[in-house]
Amino acid sequence: MDSEERPAKMRKLDHTLENMDTEIAESAPADGASDPPDTTLVDELPHAEMSNDDENHDKLPGDAGPKISKNQLKKQRRLERWEAGREDRKVVRKEKIKAKKERIREARAQPYAEGEENSGEAIKRRRPGILGTQVPITVIFDCDFNDLMFDTEMKSMGLQITRCYSDNRKAPFRAHLALSSFGGKMQERFDGILAKQYTSWKGFQFFSEDFVHVAEQSKEWMRGKDGGDIAGALKQNDDSTEDTEEEGEVVYLSSDSDVTLERLKPNSTYIIGGLVDRNRHKGICYRRAKSRGIKTAKLPIGQYLDMKSRQILATNHVLEIMLKWLELGDWGKAFMEVIPRRKGGVLRSELEEGGKEGEQGEGEQQDEQEEGGQRDEQEEDTADNSGPHIHFKEGDNSAEGGTAKDLQSYAEDEASTPSAAVEPRLPE
Incomplete structure (x- = not known):
């Protein structure tokens, strides 16, 4: 076989062998001693050359690495442009924040220029970061129900607790908040997913003890210097002739109770069951309170509202209703502002007024029908007497x-x- 017809690998191998033979011949001893040449390197060379050729066989000429698709290349370039514009975006973001602060500053100064310093809206605008008035009321969330809730329900309970803190912080009249039986899955969620943000919450304390122990401690901080002032609906409904010992009561709120809560009292502690169970465990909070000798009561929903669904509310809704009562002093208005519309709640006073108006309208309609009938009879009599x-x-x-x-x-x-x-x- 001619050298031109041989494969490239064979030609390269022959060329290498010829070079090796030349080097061996040149390095042979001058005295003509015939030592056998070392062919170990020669035997290993074909394998090394063939393996290198196999590795480079799939690579095209000029390729520096593995090829990527056009979409991947676009994404890579877009990411590079995004990283390159990071500093520019930071400058734009700072300018937007600065402009927003300037607009807020001008909006706060506008009421003073227009002479509205004493208006309620002006006070709200010039005090955006000031907390509401602290009142001597404590609300405890009993969260000793970890074993009765699924993971999704535990997540919902955590969101409700977070919402309670937010509603209380924004309310014009704030209550003391506490969480009892804090531990287990609830604590794992607050420490992990929520990154221990609860540790910086002001006016919200977490206890591993049960609600009875926390209720005893609540009496101490309500009597302290930061216990709060009697204001809002507490001041309007405060009766000085009432026995002062009854003002420090502890009540577990439950829809299964036979007692209706008429109003909130100063220096009192109200306990809300922190349970999301889709009504699987009926009456568990009521039995839990009775077993510990704690009073029970229910919100006066039935006295003020006519509801199409159950009178069981979420934890955050119960607290929000109580905060609204402290602000408005009217349970009916508090219910209508807080209870979701999907529950179909209607004020009984409106239903009664609508019923009276309906009866009055029916009476007027009946009178009109009677008058119309009399007129028809008179016309018939006139027609009868007018001719044969x-x-x-x-x-x-x-x-x-x-x-x-x-x-x-x-x-x-x-x-x-x-x-x-x-x-x-x-x-x-």
């Missing part, structure tokens, strides 16, 4: 008092008479 009344006999062309021919002539005579105002009534 002639009756035909059924199945006969003759009429009482004369024949049909006599009737026709009578009608013609009456029509020709000027004094005739009404034509005779002919049968249909």
